[in-house]
Every structure is written in C-alpha cells, then in structure tokens.
Amino acid sequence: MKKLNKITVIGVGLIGGSFAKGLKEANLVEQIVGYGKTESTLKQAVELGVVDSYSTDLAEAVANSDLVFIATPLGAMGQVMMDMQPHINENTVITDGGSAKSEVIALAEQAFGRLPDNFVPGHPIAGKEKSGVTAADGKLYINHRVILTPLATTNQAAIALVTELWQALGANVETMTAQQHDEIFAATSHLPHLLAFALVDMLNEHPELGDVFKYTAGGFRDFTRIASSDATMWRDISTQNSIAIVKWLQAYQDELSNIIKLVENKDGDALFDIFTSAKNARDTHIVK
Numbered sequence: 001m002k003k004l005n006k007i008t009v010i011g012v013g014l015i016g017g018s019f020a021k022g023l024k025e026a027n028l029v030e031q032i033v034g035y036g037k038t039e040s041t042l043k044q045a046v047e048l049g050v051v052d053s054y055s056t057d058l059a060e061a062v063a064n065s066d067l068v069f070i071a072t073p074l075g076a077m078g079q080v081m082m083d084m085q086p087h088i089n090e091n092t093v094i095t096d097g098g099s100a101k102s103e104v105i106a107l108a109e110q111a112f113g114r115l116p117d118n119f120v121p122g123h124p125i126a127g128k129e130k131s132g133v134t135a136a137d138g139k140l141y142i143n144h145r146v147i148l149t150p151l152a153t154t155n156q157a158a159i160a161l162v163t164e165l166w167q168a169l170g171a172n173v174e175t176m177t178a179q180q181h182d183e184i185f186a187a188t189s190h191l192p193h194l195l196a197f198a199l200v201d202m203l204n205e206h207p208e209l210g211d212v213f214k215y216t217a218g219g220f221r222d223f224t225r226i227a228s229s230d231a232t233m234w235r236d237i238s239t240q241n242s243i244a245i246v247k248w249l250q251a252y253q254d255e256l257s258n259i260i261k262l263v264e265n266k267d268g269d270a271l272f273d274i275f276t277s278a279k280n281a282r283d284t285h286i287v288k
C-alpha cells in the first residue's frame, strides 16, 4: 500500500500501541503521533519506539492526519470524539478498537452531530490480560480477526484504508453489523471474562477456605488468566454492552442450574452427555 503521511493514535496502550508499533515496523507511515491522558506514558511510548512523537494538544495531534485510531477505554471515547470534532479535517479517516460497537456508534453520532462518513468502527479480536504501552507488541494482530462494523453510509474508501492497514499488520478483516458484533462478542468474549472475574472474586470472598489460591493449579490458571485483565476496560464493556451480556449471563445461569440439578441427582449419564458434547465442540472448533 501507498505510504501514509501521518497517523494519530489516541490512547497509546496495549491496543493503540500495538497498532502503532506494527505500522512503524512495516514502515507504512511517515509519522505516527500519540495522544493520551498521561504525558509520562506518551514519553515512554516514544522511548519504546511505539510512536514517532506525541502531543498533549489534541488539535495538534489530529491536524492533517490521514487516519485517527481511537484506542482509549470505551468510557472515554465519547468525550474524546467531542473534543476532537472541532479540529478534525473532513478527509481524515477515523476508526477505533473498542470491544463493543453499538454504543461507540451512538457516541460518534452525538459528538459529530451525525455519524461521519469517514468513521469506520472496528474491533481487533486480539489482546492479552496485560495493558499499557509496555505490553504493546507490533506482532499482536498477526493471524487475528479484526471486525469492522461500518454503516450503509460509511465511505468505501475509508473502509478500504482501514482494511488495508489491518491487513498490513497481518490481521484478517471481516465485516458485520454492530448489533451482530455485540451479540457474538457478548457470548464469546464478554461472558468468559465476567465468569473469570466472578470465580476469582467468589473464592477471594470465602475466608473459611483459608489460603485457597495456594492450592490452585493449571485448570484454575487457564480458566482465570483473563481475571487479571484491566478493571476499567471491563467495567466499560459491561456497561456499554449490558443488554447482550445480561442475556448470555442468564443463559449460562440456566445451564449451571441444570448442571446443579444433575450433580445433586448424581445423574452421571446426563453429565457425561454434556461433557462429551462440550469436549467435541471445543476439540472441533478451537483446539487445533
């Protein structure tokens, strides 16, 4: 692809930093500028070679940018877009990396008065339980999906540019509606994170178990790695995608209620069928 002049990353943490670092490593942009809340983080981003420079002035950071990537926690995106709106050039493509999409689209409509044709909502399906610029990794997106949720009015050239950039980072880009996205990722990503947080919190709240974490092993570690994820990020996802998340939490509660009954009744055959069906599904679709 043609080398771009300037990209601005707002929120230079794990997701924004990995995007910037990957593009720098691929030598696809003349200048990547970081903007964020904390100047020390931005300085560190330059020192780590994640961005070329930074600005603490949003107007300066977005001026004449080819593309602005918003990678703050979801709860900060509405204000960021409002603050950015008076300064952004109408040819600048705007995209984001937020983990829930319908609310971001509604916030963009509010901030800009109408949804900008150059706004391409997105979500990389890659990450880790670590956050911050020190966790940024230019290879994070290789062989991972990126979901774009453009609207019928979204500019095709803007979609093409965002697609090309993600592909240059090694990602596989797919498109769906924001509603489909929020439903699917409530089930496959948001639900497991809430379950992991709930399990660790529950055991932590039972002092009668003593030093219970001392006795955890691989199974617990695998199940709960994501309970080390950032609390701000997951608070914002839970509140912005609450309807879909509640639906899937309730479905899980129903499944658990059924399993409780089967365990109480020592119904080994029914439990065996559930475990076999789950193992087959996981072995077929996930474990390669």
Ligand SMILES: NC(=O)c1ccc[n+]([C@@H]2O[C@H](COP(=O)([O-])OP(=O)(O)OC[C@H]3O[C@@H](n4cnc5c(N)ncnc54)[C@H](O)[C@@H]3O)[C@@H](O)[C@H]2O)c1
Binding pocket: 010, 011, 012, 013, 014, 015, 016, 035, 036, 037, 038, 041, 071, 072, 073, 074, 076, 080, 097, 098, 099, 100, 123, 124, 125, 126, 127, 128, 129, 130, 131, 132, 133, 230, 233, 237
């Ligand atoms: N962590 C993951 O696994 C993952 C995966 C996919 C998408 N996401 C999404 O990406 C976004 C960023 O997540 P992350 O894991 O990179 O978080 P992070 O904490 O690593 O980075 C967020 C950055 O945003 C900055 N920031 C916070 N408020 C700001 C504000 N008001 N203005 C400017 N900068 C601000 C922080 O200082 C930090 O540098 C979130 O919306 C999250 O839902 C995260």
Ligand SMILES: O=C(O)C(=O)C[C@]1(C(=O)O)C=C[C@@H](O)C=C1
Binding pocket: 098, 099, 124, 125, 126, 127, 128, 129, 188, 189, 190, 226, 229
């Ligand atoms: O691998 C992890 O640690 C992640 O949490 C990444 C993960 C997920 O797989 O659910 C988490 C949230 C995102 O929005 C996308 C990806």
